[in-house]
Amino acid sequence: xxxxxxxxxxxxxxxxxxxxELLGIIFLSIKVSGFALLMAAVLGIPAGAFIGLKRFPLRxxxxxLLNTFMGLPPVVVxxxxxxxxxxxxxxxxxxxxxxxSAMVIAQTILALPIVASLSxxxxxxxxxxxxxxxxxxxxxxxxxxxxxxxxxxxxxxxGVIAALGRVMAxxxxxxxxxxxxxxxxxVMTTTIALETDKGxxxxxxxxxxxxxxxxxxxxxxxxxxxxxxxxxxxxxx
Amino acid sequence: xxxxxxxLNLWKTYNGNTAVKNCSYSxxxxxxxxxxxxxxxxxxxxxxxxxxxxxxxAGEINYFxxxxxxxKDVGLSRKxxxxxxxxxxxxxxxxxxxxxGLKIRGMRKNDIEEKVxxxxxxVGLTDKKRHNALTLSSGExxxxxxxxxxxxxxxxxxxxxxxxxxxxxxxQIVEDIILKIRxxxxxxxxLTTHDTFQAKRLADNILLMRNGSFLT
Numbered sequence: 001x002x003x004x005x006x007x008x009x010x011x012x013x014x015x016x017x018x019x020x021e022l023l024g025i026i027f028l029s030i031k032v033s034g035f036a037l038l039m040a041a042v043l044g045i046p047a048g049a050f051i052g053l054k055r056f057p058l059r060x061x062x063x064x065l066l067n068t069f070m071g072l073p074p075v076v077v078x079x080x081x082x083x084x085x086x087x088x089x090x091x092x093x094x095x096x097x098x099x100x101s102a103m104v105i106a107q108t109i110l111a112l113p114i115v116a117s118l119s120x121x122x123x124x125x126x127x128x129x130x131x132x133x134x135x136x137x138x139x140x141x142x143x144x145x146x147x148x149x150x151x152x153x154x155x156x157x158x159g160v161i162a163a164l165g166r167v168m169a170x171x172x173x174x175x176x177x178x179x180x181x182x183x184x185x186x187v188m189t190t191t192i193a194l195e196t197d198k199g200x201x202x203x204x205x206x207x208x209x210x211x212x213x214x215x216x217x218x219x220x221x222x223x224x225x226x227x228x229x230x231x232x233x234x235x236x237x
Numbered sequence: 238x239x240x241x242x243x244x245l246n247l248w249k250t251y252n253g254n255t256a257v258k259n260c261s262y263s264x265x266x267x268x269x270x271x272x273x274x275x276x277x278x279x280x281x282x283x284x285x286x287x288x289x290x291x292x293x294x295a296g297e298i299n300y301f302x303x304x305x306x307x308x309k310d311v312g313l314s315r316k317x318x319x320x321x322x323x324x325x326x327x328x329x330x331x332x333x334x335x336x337x338g339l340k341i342r343g344m345r346k347n348d349i350e351e352k353v354x355x356x357x358x359x360v361g362l363t364d365k366k367r368h369n370a371l372t373l374s375s376g377e378x379x380x381x382x383x384x385x386x387x388x389x390x391x392x393x394x395x396x397x398x399x400x401x402x403x404x405x406x407x408x409q410i411v412e413d414i415i416l417k418i419r420x421x422x423x424x425x426x427x428l429t430t431h432d433t434f435q436a437k438r439l440a441d442n443i444l445l446m447r448n449g450s451f452l453t
Contacts, residue, residue: 131365133325136288138389139316139336146338229328 003201006213010202020208029183029187032100032174033167035220037105040115041160043108049149050121063120069113078176081106085177098179104189106173112161115170118162120156154229161222168214239266239425240307240316240392242287247296249282250352256282257293260450266392269419269426271436274420274446281322283446284395286426288319297337298363310438315342317337321405324382331362334370334381338389356388360414376407383414393420400435408435415439 014022051062082091084099085105096102126148132149149156172190178185180194188207195204249257258277264270265350272280276452285291287298289309300307300317307313318338328332335356357363360380365373370381379399386394396415400408416439418424430436436443445452 063319127325129321129323129325130327132290133327134337134341135290136319136321137312137341137385138311138318139341140311143341147327 007201007205011205014202015205015209019206022203022210024183024209025186025191025207026102027190028185029168029189032103032187033107033164035104036111036167037160037164039104039108040111040163044112044115044159044163045119045149047112047155048116048121048159049123049145051116052120052123053145053148063117064111066117066120070117072110072113074110074172076168077106077109078173081109081177086141097177098181098185100178100185102177103174103185106177107167107170110170110173111167114163114166115156115159118159119156121154122159123153125149125155137188154225157225158222158229161218162223165215165218168218169211170225238421240265240302241299242393242425242427243297243299243411244287245297247298248294249279249286249288249291249318250294251382255449257286260296260449262444262451262453264393264425264427266425266435267419267423268441269415269428269439271440271444272427272435272446273431275434276431278446279449280446281397284319284397284427284429284447288317288441289396290319307451308396314434315359315389316391317393317395317453318386318389318391319397320382320386320399322398323383324378326378326381328371329371330366331357331368331373332429333379335362335366338385352388356384359382359387359417360384361410374407376403376410379403379407380414381409383411383418387418390422393425396426398429398431400430400432411441436437437441 004217051059051066057133058217081102084091085094085096085102086092095123103192114117130146130151134144139147169189171193174185174187175193178187178190180186186194188211192204192211195201195207239416240387241340243262244440245261247260252333260279260283267277274280280320282291285353286293298309300309307316331406332353335353336349339352344352353366353398354363354424360383362380362384365377371380379402383396384392399415400411403411414433415426416427419426428439
């Protein structure tokens with residue numbers, strides 16, 4: 001038990017002394033996952049709205065594909081992005097492999113189906129009467145769409161937060177496309193994997209604790225948003 | 238003078254069932270009309286067609302101003318409004334619900350505030366303006382639906398069973414509001430109801446419907 005307790009003690013010491021290496025890794029993790037989430041939201045919310053509001057051929061196929069992609073294995077995404085960005089790949093000329101940008105691309109691909117699919121579910125579950133009400137009040141088709149998206153905001157936010165949870169905890173894809181380069185592409189999860197391999201448990205434990213704390217915050221946020229979305233109502237309207 | 242609505246030989250069929258059958262009528266501006274008839278006789282469909290929520294299968298719906306017939310565009314749909322039996326309030330405060338029609342018309346914030354305050358006072362919901370609209374009672378929801386429609390100052394208001402699901406006290410309040418709308422705003426009101434006494438209390442003209450047609 002002693003090595004474990006000792007590692008925990010050293011891990012807490014790293015956290016409370018605001019160790020520079022630790023802070024750098026945490027900051028990069030948040031930056032990469034934050035950008036990926038932003039990209040996923042910018043692309044995924046309109047995509048989810050389009051699938052939810054428009055009727056087009058193969059719509060049910062698109063929904064099934066989105067749901068399937070929600071469970072994409074990160075290593076497969078990593079492999080796919082690696083092949084795209086490697087020197088001989090179609091996007092090799094951009095020189096993005098083993099950079100934070102490559103990690104953002106991989107995490108965006110992982111987060112996008114979650115944001116799009118949960119946005120779609122939130123939008124289709126908006127009461128159709130809301131659409132009719134906005135039309136009767138003189139809304140243009142664009143305004144009607146925006147009204148429906150606004151009504152689905154809590155569900156959409158839940159999707160974004162769920163996607164954040166997935167990308168923050170992900171290791172396979174960013175390890176492949178980022179290369180785990182110290183001070184450049186090394187993030188929390190890849191550091192934990194590496195330091196555990198090396199037997200350097202205190203940094204791994206410290207990052208594990210931070211990751212757990214972030215996960216707790218994400219889940220609390222999710223809970224708060226879902227709670228706010230459920231208005232205690234007699235639903236007359 | 239407000240808008241004049243004229244319908245001619247209107248037909249609407251759903252899955253082989255004719256909901257509205259050869260209806261023709263001219264509605265004069267500033268009057269209250271009550272459409273009466275049994276469930277399923279086509280009253281609500283008729284209102285939805287007139288409010289341009291649905292296209293008729295045959296026949297004409299024409300709106301006229303002093304300058305002649307109006308095109309069926311967003312400009313016209315912003316002069317008329319329909320309050321649905323299930324109001325369809327948004328998951329937002331009472332104030333934001335009432336302000337919706339003005340906001341989508343691009344009105345300035347100060348003007349919106351002034352108009353919404355006035356309309357909420359008119360329907361007796363001032364003290365609830367910061368409440369979420371989904372927490373209102375059925376009577377209050379109905380009043381909010383009317384407020385939301387009234388604030389945009391339409392020429393014609395369609396009310397689909399405005400008192401169907403509310404208690405006596407709220408029915409009285411809604412009836413008073415309807416009479417005040419005509420008196421103060423001069424709008425044409427076309428409502429559906431099952432209550433003969435209510436129709437007599439409110440309407441200048443009562444139209445009876447049976448099996449999709451007007452009884453003459």
